[in-house]
Amino acid sequence: MAKANKKQALGRGLSALLNDPDNDIKSAKDKNAEKVIGNIIELDLDFIEVNPFQPRTNFSEESIQELASSVKELGIIQPITVRKLGFNKYQLVSGERRYRASKLLNLETIPAYIRIANDQESLEMALVENIQRQDLDPIEIALSYQRLIDEIQLTQEQMSERVGKKRSTITNYLRLLKLDPIIQTGMRDGFISMGHGRALIAIDDQADQLEIYEKILSDKLSVRETEDLVRNYHQKGEAKPTSKNTESETVPKYIKKGVQVFSEYFGHKIDVKVSKSGKGKITIPFHSEEDFNRIKKLVQGEK
Template sequence: MAKATKKQALGRGLSALLQDPDNDIQSVQDKNADKVIGNIVELEIDSIEVNPFQPRTNFSEESLRELASSIKELGIIQPITVRKLEFNTYQLVSGERRYRASKLIGLKTIPAYIRIANDQESLEMALVENIQRQDLDPIEIALSYQRLIDEIQLTQEQMSERVGKKRSTIANYLRLLKLDPIIQTGMRDGFISMGHGRAIINIEDTTIQLDIYKKILANKLSVRETESLVRNYNDTQEVEVSPKKETVDETPKFIKKGITTFSEYFGHKIDVKVSKNGKGKITIPFHSEEDFNRIKKLVEGAK
């Protein structure tokens, strides 16, 4: 308890130092910079502005209230990180949830690590620290990686080193940005998982992507069921009805027109046989019990 009190008092002492206009610190070479930069300082919340480079765009009100309650009870366990802009003015680098929650309960000051960084360094710090520490949704993470590529000019290999993730993991997130925007929104809102998205991305046609997305929602398909649906769809892209001895020499136009629709819906190559009197038979194959149950769900959902 004594150590905590001493640390808090030190932070308040540094805060007073920062409010002295005659000792304004603007670079690491300035007097007393070593006492402030990298240390925990109690800053006035009103002197801190939100970081425009913040990759997180969704903040759950319920989650913020829960965090605010925890801060009110236990205090802020992990300080936020800010960069110094000018005299007594700072900008968030990371910790916006803690900052918002603290304002929610009316705190006047907040413990913060102070850094000095230019805009590009601030953007990189915000993106990297958020990817590492925050529970971003898959699309927000993908957008953060893309911004590191576009605005910081980092390669996937360099990003791998910065965030401690495998290059293949980063590539998988970036591929999600090829999904139709409606599907991306569904992932951000939690209607489907990243696993669903990774399965759907194997189909280039966004119209078909949306069709499969609707089937996932309507039939509550699992990731494995979605993977099977996509795999079977890709296997039926060149669906043709071969003439058989018991069929007419030329397949009727209405069957040619409808067989692709059947195949896309059930995710399998559908076999159609037609006799000379116009009667026929449709065969729907399945490859496993799981596949059978998936088809059953599709039929039940159509009732």
């Protein structure tokens, strides 16, 4: 109990220090900066803005609700990390789910580690910390690696040192970004695993990738079965059937473009049949009750 009281007293002392506009700490060289950097304070949620460099883009509303229930019962177990931008102005570096859950509960404050970092350092910290998380999907991790290459100019060797992963592991994640966007969406939604994705990378033609992807979903193929299917594809030199090629040539251009938009939106390969009169039918496949409800929400315009 004495230890807890000491921690609370420290938080109150830091709060008083940070709320002094005449001695605002702006850099690591400023007076009392060492008392702030790396310490925890109960920070007003209204003083915090979301990190524009956040590598994670897919936040499950259900998981935020579950976290909010946990926070309501147990409080914030692990503090978020913020960087100081100015007087009473902070930006999230990591912990956006905890931040969102706290906002959902209308909490006034949240425990936070204080950091002082520039934009590039903030981006790198957010990316590296997010890569270490256990609940990121493979595409989110791959995109984080790609941003470290594009925006921080890190080599794969440097990334290997920063995140503690083998270079071959990083390469395997980056290769996933070569997959068709529909397949990437399927991986993010959990319809296929990274193992399935790695097998599909061996197929250069994206139309054939999608054809096998649909077969994986419809037949519920394992990674091993998918690898065998891809191996047979190469051995037999399979191509799309002539009937399909002929059919695609008769499909109007406006439909070809539209189908791609539909497919990316719904996360599945959309089938369109058109008669000579110009009338047609659009078929949207689904693979489970959860998938059906996801598509229904998209049609209804819900997030």
